[in-house]
Amino acid sequence: MIKKAIEIKKDIQADDSVLLDWFDMQKPNLSAITQEGKEFIVKAKYTHLHEDDILVCEDGYKIKVSKSEDNIYTLTFNDHITFARIAYEIGNRHQPICIEDYKITILEDISTTDIINSCKENSSVTVKKGKVLFKPNGNAHHTH
Known part of the structure; x- marks a missing residue:
């Protein structure tokens, strides 16, 4: 099942993480797969993602954004x-x-x-x- 991230927060505990390159962090419509293999899409209002953003999904699942090389x-x-x-x-x-x-x-x-x-x-x-x-x-x- 694809998770839908609906909110972006900072400084909260995450359940999972995702590694994104620079171009992916700029995308207004992002879909990706977390380190734990969870597929997700971002449906939150944002201009671009930042290192350590926490994507909060509809079901409460939280995904920490990390920058890849x-x-x-x-x-x-x-x-x-x-x-x-x-x-x-x-x-x-x-x-x-x-x-x-x-x-x-x-x-x-x-x-x-x-x-x-x-x-x-x-x-x-x-x-x-x-x-x-x-x-x-x-x-x-x-x-x-």
Whole structure:
């Protein structure tokens, strides 16, 4: 039986947990499976989920939200022009981004595959693939 989460709370005891990646935590209509194998959907009003949110289901079952590591690409640049151009291209795809000094971290996503491939061919860019807890700058991936 599919559980329906109807409310989101904080700081209460949970019966179960679910591990979600960054994209899943942004979904307005989420369905997932908990660590205990319970299938659920979220039918509560929210903009996105946060680490340690507790999803309270109709039957009182409580599911703690935990953040999983995400597949990411880290792009490190040797020059400011290439850095700015790539940041601009990623921004035009409306993708979440973490910008640091001459370094950009983005989530692995089909919409940026061409950008990653062009960076791999560019000698002024170092591309590394990894798995980390992704934390974008600002209000990334907002709605209009």
